[in-house]
Amino acid sequence: MAPKKVYSICGMCSVRCPIQVEVENDDVVFIQGNPHDSGMAGGLCPRGAAGVALLRDPERPQYPLIRVGKRGEGKWRRATYDEALDYVAEKLSAIKKQHGAKSILWSDRGGPFADLHKAFMRGIGSPNYCNHDASCARNVMHAAKSVMGYGRKGVAYDLRNSKHIVLQTRNIFEAINVKEVNGALDSLKNGGKLTVIDIRANVSSTKANNFFMIRPGTDYAFNLAVINCLLSNNWYNKKFASEYIHDLDVLADFVAPYTPEWAEGETGIPAAKLVAFAKELKAAAPAVLWHPGWMVSRYTNSFYVCRSIYIINALLGSIGAKGGLPLINKPKDFGRKGLKAFSDLFPKPEDKRVDGAGWKLKHIDGGPGLINKSIEAIETGDPYPIKAYIAHRHDPLHALPDPERQREILDKLDLLVSTTFSWSDTAWFADVVLPLSTYLERESPLATKNGLKPYFFRRARAVTPRYETRSEWEILGGIAKRMGFPELSFETAEDMWNYQLTDTGMSIEDFDATGEVPVTDTAKYRSFEKLSFPTPSGKIEMHCQKLEDMGFESLPAYTPPSEVPEGAFRLTFGRCALHTQGHTLNNPMLNEQMPINPVWINSSKAREMGIADGDEVYLVNGEYRSKTIAYVTEFIHPEAVFVVHGFGHRLPPESRSSQGIADQELMIGGLDKIDHAGGGVALQEHFIRIEKSSAS
Ligand SMILES: Nc1nc2c(c(=O)[nH]1)N[C@H]1C(S)=C(S)[C@@H](COP(=O)(O)OP(=O)(O)OC[C@H]3O[C@@H](n4cnc5c(=O)[nH]c(N)nc54)[C@H](O)[C@@H]3O)O[C@H]1N2
Ligand SMILES: Nc1nc2c(c(=O)[nH]1)N[C@H]1C(S)=C(S)[C@@H](COP(=O)(O)OP(=O)(O)OC[C@H]3O[C@@H](n4cnc5c(=O)[nH]c(N)nc54)[C@H](O)[C@@H]3O)O[C@H]1N2
Ligand code: SF4
Ligand SMILES: [Mo]
Numbered sequence: 001m002a003p004k005k006v007y008s009i010c011g012m013c014s015v016r017c018p019i020q021v022e023v024e025n026d027d028v029v030f031i032q033g034n035p036h037d038s039g040m041a042g043g044l045c046p047r048g049a050a051g052v053a054l055l056r057d058p059e060r061p062q063y064p065l066i067r068v069g070k071r072g073e074g075k076w077r078r079a080t081y082d083e084a085l086d087y088v089a090e091k092l093s094a095i096k097k098q099h100g101a102k103s104i105l106w107s108d109r110g111g112p113f114a115d116l117h118k119a120f121m122r123g124i125g126s127p128n129y130c131n132h133d134a135s136c137a138r139n140v141m142h143a144a145k146s147v148m149g150y151g152r153k154g155v156a157y158d159l160r161n162s163k164h165i166v167l168q169t170r171n172i173f174e175a176i177n178v179k180e181v182n183g184a185l186d187s188l189k190n191g192g193k194l195t196v197i198d199i200r201a202n203v204s205s206t207k208a209n210n211f212f213m214i215r216p217g218t219d220y221a222f223n224l225a226v227i228n229c230l231l232s233n234n235w236y237n238k239k240f241a242s243e244y245i246h247d248l249d250v251l252a253d254f255v256a257p258y259t260p261e262w263a264e265g266e267t268g269i270p271a272a273k274l275v276a277f278a279k280e281l282k283a284a285a286p287a288v289l290w291h292p293g294w295m296v297s298r299y300t301n302s303f304y305v306c307r308s309i310y311i312i313n314a315l316l317g318s319i320g321a322k323g324g325l326p327l328i329n330k331p332k333d334f335g336r337k338g339l340k341a342f343s344d345l346f347p348k349p350e351d352k353r354v355d356g357a358g359w360k361l362k363h364i365d366g367g368p369g370l371i372n373k374s375i376e377a378i379e380t381g382d383p384y385p386i387k388a389y390i391a392h393r394h395d396p397l398h399a400l401p402d403p404e405r406q407r408e409i410l411d412k413l414d415l416l417v418s419t420t421f422s423w424s425d426t427a428w429f430a431d432v433v434l435p436l437s438t439y440l441e442r443e444s445p446l447a448t449k450n451g452l453k454p455y456f457f458r459r460a461r462a463v464t465p466r467y468e469t470r471s472e473w474e475i476l477g478g479i480a481k482r483m484g485f486p487e488l489s490f491e492t493a494e495d496m497w498n499y500q501l502t503d504t505g506m507s508i509e510d511f512d513a514t515g516e517v518p519v520t521d522t523a524k525y526r527s528f529e530k531l532s533f534p535t536p537s538g539k540i541e542m543h544c545q546k547l548e549d550m551g552f553e554s555l556p557a558y559t560p561p562s563e564v565p566e567g568a569f570r571l572t573f574g575r576c577a578l579h580t581q582g583h584t585l586n587n588p589m590l591n592e593q594m595p596i597n598p599v600w601i602n603s604s605k606a607r608e609m610g611i612a613d614g615d616e617v618y619l620v621n622g623e624y625r626s627k628t629i630a631y632v633t634e635f636i637h638p639e640a641v642f643v644v645h646g647f648g649h650r651l652p653p654e655s656r657s658s659q660g661i662a663d664q665e666l667m668i669g670g671l672d673k674i675d676h677a678g679g680g681v682a683l684q685e686h687f688i689r690i691e692k693s694s695a696s
Contacts, residue, residue: 003029007036007515009459011421011439012047012054013580014109015177018515019048021440021462028052028440028463036514039179047580048178050589054438055466059586059654060422061435062467071411072429074652081434081468085475088432089482091415092124095387096483101125102351103387105378107132107371107394112447113472116488117392119342120476123485127349128386131368135399139296139678141365143306146544146554148319149534151365154328156452157289159183161323164284168197168219168309169298170291173204175575193284195277197222199572200600200642201635210277216570216640216684217299217561218267223308224558225263225271226278228255230315235282237317244531245314246539254555266560268637285316287323295574300685303678304556314540320531327526328450331519339446339456339500345487354386357679363550364679372400372671372681379409388415392472393436397425398582398646398662401670401683419475422583423651435469442471443493446500446511452523458511461493552677568687569605569641571619573663582646585657596659598631600642601690606632609690616693619643619661621668621686626661627693641690 003022010017010031018034031051033040054060064084069075079087095103106121108114110131121129133141137152144152159165159172160183172184188194188207196205197212197219205211214222230236231252241248260271281288292309296302310319318324331338352359355373358366360383375396378386389410395418397403397410407429410416418427421436436442444459461471470478473496477489490496497508510517535541543554564570578584578594585591599619601611611617613632618625619641626648636642648662664670666688673682 006460006462007034007458007511008462009439009444009457009515010044010048010051011459012051012584013176014111016112017044017048017178018457019044023462026463028055033178034515037516039182041182043178043182045176045178045181046578046593047584047590050584050587051438051440053587053589054421055440055463057586057588059656060438060467061420061427061433061653062469064435064468065433067431071416071431072407074428076433081470081478084432084434085478085482088415088417088434089479092388092479093483095414096124099385099387100351101349102127102354103385104128105354105374105386105389106130106392107374107389107396108392109394110368112449113444116342116445116473116476119345119488120480122343122346122349123480123488124483125349127351127353128355128374129368130355130371130374132371132394132399133368134370134372134679135297135681135683137294137296138370139303139675139680140292140294140306142363142678143292143303143310145365146541146547147307147310147314148540150327152292153450155319155325156328157291158323158326158452159289160186161287162187162192162289163287163323164193164195164281164289166195166197166281166288166290167204168291169293169296169305171198171202171204171574172291173207174202174577175294176577193280199637199640202574203577210273210280212269212273212277213635213637215266215268216572216637219305220301220308221258221263221266221558222269222274223305223312224255224258225260225274226281226312227251227308227315228258229260229275229278230282230312231255233278235278236315237285240286240317241315244319244533244539246535246537246541247543251311251542251555258558266558281316286318286321288313288316288318289324290316290318297675297680298682298684299561300673300675300682301556301559302680302682303675306678311542319540320526320528322525326452327531329452329454329524330450331448331454331456333524334454334519336519337504339448339504340502342445342488342499346485352383354384356383361550361679363546363552363677370679371396372674375400375406375409376671378412387413388417389413390417390419391426391430392419395420395424395426395582397429398664400681401664401667401673403662403665405669405671419472421469422586423649423653424582425649425651428651434475435467436475437465437469437471441465441469443473444471445473446497452525454519456506456511456517456519458497458515460511460515547677562685564639565687568689569601570639570684571663571666571686571688572640572642572684573645574642576644579644579646582649585647585649586654588656591656595656596628597644597647597661598629599661599690600631600633600636602636602638603632603634605638606630609692611690611692618691618693619666620689620691621666624665624668625691626665628659628661641688
């Protein structure tokens with residue numbers, strides 16, 4: 001008999017690509033990109049292909065655990081799922097009674113299923129729902145809103161139709177989203193140009209027409225000079241600007257001193273090359289896509305770099321344009337009703353957020369808030385105490401800086417719960433571990449993908465859970481029922497889906513054939529006559545009143561990055577194609593391919609220190625030191641060293657993941673280093689030293 005095909009959603013990273021899972025005898029025999037989804041073209045990334053190894057891995061959490069020793073000591077008692085849910089619900093109820101619902105904090109990884117999580121927090125009555133984004137794309141989000149009124153996902157990034165893609169702090173071919181990779185490849189195949197601005201030569205740069213190795217932390221200087229160049233040469237789109245840009249004169253005055261020659265001194269990129277590049281942009285406009293970045297929690301001015309990128313896109317007329325940043329569509333734009341939200345089941349909690357987002361910090365979006373600020377409140381009790389924390393699909397000890405300091409803070413909690421399908425530092429430090437079924441063994445809520453061609457999609461259960469693990473809807477529903485808000489508790493996944501499908505005209509069976517229900521057959525681009533922007537002026541704004549009201553400038557003068565101390569390096573980090581953050585290191589297939597994260601060191605610097613490629617070295621910050629091997633290359637800026645983030649797990653249940661270094665551990669004092677205007681944690685404001693190991 002041919003294997004059964006289940007259409008579902010990958011869970012090996014937060015991109016959630018559509019997949020086709022072939023199942024035989026309740027086991028997964030093959031996974032590929034959903035062939036019915038043209039964006040996937042049947043493809044997957046290496047991590048998606050390694051999902052089978054996750055499913056079969058006995059080194060993942062297999063059953064609920066309740067801590068019996070000290071936090072982090074690793075002494076647990078095995079509990080049944082019902083016992084663990086009873087335990088969590090009783091503790092949460094007691095904390096709620098004593099300190100109020102608002103003393104309960106939640107964090108997750110955002111994304112299309114987060115509505116269920118938000119509803120859960122509303123059911124409890126706490127405003128303190130956070131996601132991870134303060135250490136990821138918050139600066140991009142706030143930058144987009146400050147310029148266009150729309151968030152970063154209010155526009156699509158139309159890679160496929162672009163004539164010139166610019167990647168600045170964005171590595172599309174290693175920091176993967178399969179549809180984006182396919183789109184970018186199509187653009188290149190059709191003669192589109194690619195420019196990469198990075199501190200090192202990554203895989204994306206190997207496909208680029210222009211590669212600019214920029215001095216770390218000087219991107220704002222480069223971008224101001226590009227703006228200067230576009231304006232002073234009249235290479236911007238005047239028609240677009242006069243119709244859609246509110247206050248261009250403010251910008252022109254501001255950038256006047258920032259010439260390409262000036263920028264060269266800051267960035268190291270020759271002025272003539274910058275000018276030639278700006279001219280190429282003019283030639284390709286408006287089908288230019290200067291990507292605003294994704295992981296830009298890097299510097300204290302990253303928010304302003306992102307703002308400058310949206311401004312450049314606006315000057316080129318790319319915002320709203322095919323091949324640029326066209327406005328996205330939602331099902332309602334095609335007269336379709338959206339999925340019924342779980343959050344609608346409960347009123348919005350009245351208390352103010354503990355992190356100040358949306359009230360004390362009016363320029364910060366209250367939606368997912370700032371998790372780093374919320375964690376600080378555990379320590380300070382300001383503006384009120386936090387007593388319980390549920391880290392759901394989130395490993396703050398890995399995802400935020402300075403885990404040693406975080407452990408001191410988290411240890412003040414009355415309850416720390418981790419729900420996860422893999423071991424993480426946070427799970428190991430938790431009071432209760434609620435193991436989640438892998439994405440191949442669980443259903444998720446139905447979800448919507450907005451875009452040029454919006455669609456609804458479903459993650460279906462491909463095989464039965466291997467261990468005593470559960471789906472999110474079962475875990476949260478189980479706690480909700482026990483805490484007295486059973487509206488969020490569904491008997492079956494079908495009951496949950498049927499709730500979401502209320503009045504949409506769709507049925508569960510509509511998802512059976514391909515896993516997706518499209519809203520339209522063809523991509524819809526809004527015509528320029530229909531562009532409108534939800535800003536105070538209705539146009540794209542150079543000057544943002546919301547920022548100014550909070551004491552931030554809209555167009556601050558350039559200030560150079562902090563000096564790298566003599567003999568030290570700026571610590572930088574990023575992704576590789578073979579791992580996802582901190583949660584795939586112990587995956588047998590992926591660990592075999594990449595068991596360690598070598599540190600990239602510029603060859604001239606390495607020579608001075610007597611370090612050869614492959615030598616064992618220590619990365620040192622104060623008392624803290626961590627060992628890896630050196631990757632000596634001329635393709636990284638000499639001021640920086642680079643490591644792939646996510647390594648350095650040293651957890652007893654995991655036998656494969658012990659090598660490499662954890663960059664966040666070197667970021668001592670990093671919880672307090674933030675980009676105040678954009679809200680992102682500034683993770684690249686740390687300097688380390690390198691010592692050769694005596695073994696080398
Ligand atoms: N120093 C430094 N810090 C960083 C970064 C960096 O490069 N360097 N990167 C930043 C970025 S971009 C991000 S996005 C964050 C990522 O931060 P995290 O989201 O914390 O990272 P992950 O390791 O992907 O996932 C954390 C845990 O969630 C579990 N998990 C995965 N999928 C699910 C799910 O669907 N449900 C549940 N309940 N659990 C799940 C995993 O098993 C893992 O234990 O880290 C940020 N922090
Ligand atoms: N394979 C894989 N894919 C992923 C993920 C994963 O873990 N693995 N994670 C997903 C997530 S959560 C995110 S947020 C995205 C992140 O996607 P990206 O932001 O594209 O990925 P990164 O590798 O973090 O950073 C991109 C580039 O920024 C460069 N860079 C560092 N400092 C500077 C600087 O000062 N200036 C310039 N111009 N460049 C600099 C780095 O060298 C790197 O090449 O990837 C997503 N996709
Ligand atoms: S990018 Fe790779 S790991 Fe992430 S969802 Fe897609 S296939 Fe899975
Ligand atoms: Mo991220």
